[in-house]
Amino acid sequence: MQPNSNYYQIDRSEWKTFHEESIPLLSEKKIESLTSLNDKLSLEDVRDIYVPLVEMIDLYQKNYRKLRRMKSNFLGYSYEPAPLIIGVTGSVAVGKSTTARVLQSLLQKFYTDKNIEMITTDGFLYPNAYLIEHGILGRKGFPESYDMERLIQFLLDVKTGKPNVEFPVYSHHIYDIVPDTFDVVNQPDILIVEGINVLQLPSNQQIYVSDFFDFSIYVDADVENVEKWYLERFELLMDLAKNQPDNYYYNYAIGNREDAINMARGVFRSVNLKNLEEYIAPTMTRADLIIHKSDNHFIDYLQIKKY
Numbered sequence: 001m002q003p004n005s006n007y008y009q010i011d012r013s014e015w016k017t018f019h020e021e022s023i024p025l026l027s028e029k030k031i032e033s034l035t036s037l038n039d040k041l042s043l044e045d046v047r048d049i050y051v052p053l054v055e056m057i058d059l060y061q062k063n064y065r066k067l068r069r070m071k072s073n074f075l076g077y078s079y080e081p082a083p084l085i086i087g088v089t090g091s092v093a094v095g096k097s098t099t100a101r102v103l104q105s106l107l108q109k110f111y112t113d114k115n116i117e118m119i120t121t122d123g124f125l126y127p128n129a130y131l132i133e134h135g136i137l138g139r140k141g142f143p144e145s146y147d148m149e150r151l152i153q154f155l156l157d158v159k160t161g162k163p164n165v166e167f168p169v170y171s172h173h174i175y176d177i178v179p180d181t182f183d184v185v186n187q188p189d190i191l192i193v194e195g196i197n198v199l200q201l202p203s204n205q206q207i208y209v210s211d212f213f214d215f216s217i218y219v220d221a222d223v224e225n226v227e228k229w230y231l232e233r234f235e236l237l238m239d240l241a242k243n244q245p246d247n248y249y250y251n252y253a254i255g256n257r258e259d260a261i262n263m264a265r266g267v268f269r270s271v272n273l274k275n276l277e278e279y280i281a282p283t284m285t286r287a288d289l290i291i292h293k294s295d296n297h298f299i300d301y302l303q304i305k306k307y
């Protein structure tokens with residue numbers, strides 16, 4: 001990021017000191033219970049990074065509701081609550097879903113009386129059969145592989161307060177959309193939407209996915225680290241598939257390990273890296289907050305949009 005860019009750069013050592021006086025501190029008990037639920041997460045990360053982040057989101061949340069109330073009064077409409085929507089994006093395997101899950105759990109502990117939900121846009125990928133039929137299986141994750149109209153309709157339904165809004169489910173284990181399976185989002189107070197495509201511009205829709213966002217986060221890391229984390233996840237998925245012949249990773253799991261890893265490295269470079277460079281990284285400067293991860297997923301600095 002250039003020094004004259006539109007972001008304040010804040011080192012971890014400074015970020016961790018931020019605290020809004022009017023907000024009661026999250027108890028140590030709540031913080032500790034979160035790390036025991038998520039073995040990937042260190043207590044330091046929750047304390048240093050996520051607690052200040054939740055407090056900052058609380059400022060957005062309060063302001064959002066206040067503005068909506070005042071606007072309704074001004075226009076003479078009755079006030080209708082609408083969820084605050086937070087977008088989380090970044091490369092494949094940078095740690096978006098881990099970040100989104102931690103944020104969801106911590107927000108839920110912070111707002112005990114509110115409903116905090118999370119979805120991933122993987123569910124809006126077209127099924128493999130469709131991608132094959134259109135000759136774009138090798139473009140999975142690129143803009144044309146998503147049903148963006150359906151995603152926008154979903155967000156519209158949630159934002160306008162519809163109950164039990166259904167969305168399709170993607171499974172990394174079968175490497176496809178799970179047939180005839182849906183999850184629901186039911187009138188959340190806060191919805192986190194995680195995916196590589198959430199800050200991208202629409203191809204032919206009038207509305208951007210990001211038009212629905214009240215706060216957005218881009219998770220950033222050097223490509224060498226992202227490739228390493230992608231390969232580590234690939235090995236983990238292979239290990240889990242060892243005794244599951246129906247699993248997409250089964251054939252890799254029972255075959256030559258080095259060949260499988262080399263294949264995955266090739267896929268990362270020819271598909272996911274290309275996607276990152278062409279379509280994902282260019283959306284970074286649309287985010288309100290950039291979280292930078294260094295070796296071993298250590299968050300070393302954050303950047304907050306100035307204007």
Ligand SMILES: Nc1ncnc2c1ncn2[C@@H]1O[C@H](COP(=O)(O)OP(=O)(O)O)[C@@H](O)[C@H]1O
Nearest residue numbers: 040091092093094095096097098229232233297
């Ligand atoms: N903070 C973290 N500490 C350790 N491992 C992590 C952390 N965040 C993510 N990972 C690991 O990195 C890999 C990619 O993370 P994931 O959340 O699946 O990425 P994405 O959703 O961006 O594809 C996974 O194997 C995950 O377990």
Ligand SMILES: CC(C)(COP(=O)(O)O)[C@@H](O)C(=O)NCCC(=O)O
Nearest residue numbers: 091092093122140141196267271272
């Ligand atoms: C489903 C995805 C597009 C989304 O990735 P995610 O952010 O969930 O890791 C990606 O995991 C993927 O399958 N990419 C296509 C190339 C590949 O890695 O097989």
